[in-house]
Amino acid sequence: MNAPSRRKFRREGEERRRQDLIEATLDSVAEHGLQGASLRTIALRAGVTAGLIRHYFPGKEELLQEAYTTLVERMTEQAKAALAMEDASPRKRLAAFVSANLNAPIIDARVFSLWATFIGRASADPALAQAHREGYLGFRDEVEAVVAEVLAAEQRKVETSQLRHHAIAINAIIDGLWIEGCLAGEMFSPGELAAIGIRAVEAELGLVPEQDPEKPQTSRRKLMRLAQKGESG
Amino acid sequence: MNAPSRRKFRREGEERRRQDLIEATLDSVAEHGLQGASLRTIALRAGVTAGLIRHYFPGKEELLQEAYTTLVERMTEQAKAALAMEDASPRKRLAAFVSANLNAPIIDARVFSLWATFIGRASADPALAQAHREGYLGFRDEVEAVVAEVLAAEQRKVETSQLRHHAIAINAIIDGLWIEGCLAGEMFSPGELAAIGIRAVEAELGLVPEQDPEKPQTSRRKLMRLAQKGESG
DNA sequence: GGCCTTGTTGTGCAAGTGTATAAATAGCTT
DNA sequence: AAGCTATTTATACACTTGCACAACAAGGCC
Numbered sequence: 001m002n003a004p005s006r007r008k009f010r011r012e013g014e015e016r017r018r019q020d021l022i023e024a025t026l027d028s029v030a031e032h033g034l035q036g037a038s039l040r041t042i043a044l045r046a047g048v049t050a051g052l053i054r055h056y057f058p059g060k061e062e063l064l065q066e067a068y069t070t071l072v073e074r075m076t077e078q079a080k081a082a083l084a085m086e087d088a089s090p091r092k093r094l095a096a097f098v099s100a101n102l103n104a105p106i107i108d109a110r111v112f113s114l115w116a117t118f119i120g121r122a123s124a125d126p127a128l129a130q131a132h133r134e135g136y137l138g139f140r141d142e143v144e145a146v147v148a149e150v151l152a153a154e155q156r157k158v159e160t161s162q163l164r165h166h167a168i169a170i171n172a173i174i175d176g177l178w179i180e181g182c183l184a185g186e187m188f189s190p191g192e193l194a195a196i197g198i199r200a201v202e203a204e205l206g207l208v209p210e211q212d213p214e215k216p217q218t219s220r221r222k223l224m225r226l227a228q229k230g231e232s233g
Numbered sequence: 234m235n236a237p238s239r240r241k242f243r244r245e246g247e248e249r250r251r252q253d254l255i256e257a258t259l260d261s262v263a264e265h266g267l268q269g270a271s272l273r274t275i276a277l278r279a280g281v282t283a284g285l286i287r288h289y290f291p292g293k294e295e296l297l298q299e300a301y302t303t304l305v306e307r308m309t310e311q312a313k314a315a316l317a318m319e320d321a322s323p324r325k326r327l328a329a330f331v332s333a334n335l336n337a338p339i340i341d342a343r344v345f346s347l348w349a350t351f352i353g354r355a356s357a358d359p360a361l362a363q364a365h366r367e368g369y370l371g372f373r374d375e376v377e378a379v380v381a382e383v384l385a386a387e388q389r390k391v392e393t394s395q396l397r398h399h400a401i402a403i404n405a406i407i408d409g410l411w412i413e414g415c416l417a418g419e420m421f422s423p424g425e426l427a428a429i430g431i432r433a434v435e436a437e438l439g440l441v442p443e444q445d446p447e448k449p450q451t452s453r454r455k456l457m458r459l460a461q462k463g464e465s466g
Numbered sequence: 467g468g469c470c471t472t473g474t475t476g477t478g479c480a481a482g483t484g485t486a487t488a489a490a491t492a493g494c495t496t
Numbered sequence: 497a498a499g500c501t502a503t504t505t506a507t508a509c510a511c512t513t514g515c516a517c518a519a520c521a522a523g524g525c526c
Contacts, residue, residue, distance in 0.1 A: 005520080006520065007474090007475065007476085009473085009474055009522080010471085010473095011521095011522055032357070033268075033354050033357075034266055034267060034268045035268040038513060038514080039513075039514060039515085040512085040514095048474075048475090049474070049475055049476070050475095050476095050514085050515095051474075051475065051517090052293075052474055052475075054514090054516080055473065055474075058352045058475095060514065061514080065363075065452075075270075093410060113354070113357070115353075116351075116353030117349070117350070117353035118356075119416070120266065120345075120349030120353060121266050121346070121350075122346075123342040123343070123346045123416075124264060124265070124346070131419060134411075136416075136417070159417055165428075165429050165432070168410070168413065168429055169406065171409065172406055172408075172409025172429075172433070173402065173405055173406055173409060173433070175408070175412060176407070176408035177405040179405075179409075180369075180405060181354075183352070183362075183365065193234065193401075195398075199402070200402040200405070200433075200437050203437050203439065204433050204436050204437070239489095239490065239491080239505065240506085241492095242504055242505070243492075244491095244492055244493065244502085244503050244504075247503095250503090271483065272481080272483080272485090273483085273484095281504075283506095284485095284487090284505065284506070284507090285504055285505080287485070288504075292485080293483095293484065374493085375490090398526090401508075
């Protein structure tokens with residue numbers, strides 16, 4: 001009779017369990033920060049007991065590192081996916097890329113919380129720092145590639161240093177707007193951030209605003225004034 | 234003889250002690266994150282014993298909140314200080330503002346680590362979220378004010394919604410570059426980030442690039458091409 | 467069915483946590 | 497010099513933490 005009644009359990013495949021544990025870790029960190037993400041909390045969320053974690057990970061630190069790596073991969077992968085449209089014009093692809101990065105699901109409070117929590121430790125933890133840098137540089141390279149295509153399509157030649165500067169600036173625009181959207185999404189109407197971002201990116205590249213059929217004179221006048229000032233200076 | 238030899242101590246003024254404890258808290262968080270910032274660690278750093286903290290703060294949470302408030306105040310204050318130059322032209326002031334935000338001491342790994350650590354908890358902690366929002370909106374209002382001055386000096390009229398969009402975009406540019414500089418300062422040559430930022434901001438506002446005495450034709454040609462495209466579109 | 471491997475649970479432990487509170491003493495007041 | 501008071505130390509406590517390990521049972525294999 002009242003045998004200690006051990007908890008029933010199922011044996012899951014290794015890959016599945018590891019992924020569940022990583023997901024539970026990310027959930028815990030997003031909700032309660034690194035301090036609130038204890039092995040017991042994580043295990044509870046994953047539907048297992050704490051001891052099991054040690055069977056898949058050498059220690060807590062390794063679990064957190066794998067969780068962060070997973071997060072970075074997921075973020076960059078999602079972001080780059082927006083560049084996949086092969087057929088569209090470079091300019092349209094760039095706009096789609098910016099737009100995708102400034103809407104759900106990339107604009108997301110949970111992901112931002114995770115990003116900030118981990119990145120805050122980057123200056124103290126070389127492993128985190130490197131994981132970030134790789135993700136960042138990969139992202140920037142993608143940006144630089146599209147920018148090069150856009151400028152080529154506009155038949156404009158720029159030096160490589162200028163290209164790099166464009167990529168850095170555009171990356172900053174996207175990052176900055178991403179943060180604002182994640183932290184205070186309700187302050188912006190739907191699509192507003194994307195519109196701001198696209199306009200800012202195109203301004204950075206010196207692209208002529210697309211003709212607005214409503215009032216085409218505006219941009220024409222603006223351009224004339226620009227040219228005039230150029231002559232006089 | 235061997236009396237238990239209690240530790241010697243000095244009585245400091247309340248203001249001084251509170252400030253020391255807050256500074257020790259910020260140091261601890263910057264170095265080891267929220268998880269590593271225990272009362273004992275903080276007290277050790279401040280040169281007191283842990284029990285004393287309870288004499289100045291109701292609990293750990295309140296100490297952390299005051300520390301974060303202090304941090305935000307310090308950051309926004311420093312940033313706004315760059316706008317103080319009353320005599321310069323609006324455009325020069327804007328450039329100086331951008332430049333100040335993209336150089337030391339505002340570009341600083343420790344401050345960034347603190348910012349990220351705390352902001353990562355903002356979506357879960359309403360108090361942190363509000364502290365951030367107030368600081369952010371204050372900053373953006375400053376940006377918007379300078380932008381308005383700059384555009385007025387250029388005799389350009391823009392709607393208030395457009396003004397807001399400019400401020401949001403410029404804010405994003407500064408934030409994004411600030412992050413890049415804090416996380417990977419050594420990837421940029423001195424002044425490079427500021428140069429990128431100023432150019433991006435001026436492009437956002439549609440300001441004509443300042444005439445480069447070395448090769449003035451370049452920008453003139455560029456402007457002519459811009460104007461031409463405007464005519465044809 | 468019975469066995470074996472190993473994924474999984476449960477318990478134990480030392481170290482560390484925030485909080486509470488008693489004891490001591492620094493420095494002002496008189 | 498003596499006394500007071502409030503700052504500061506020190507200790508206690510209940511609780512959590514990461515980690516180690518022994519016991520167990522799930523599910524494949526023969």
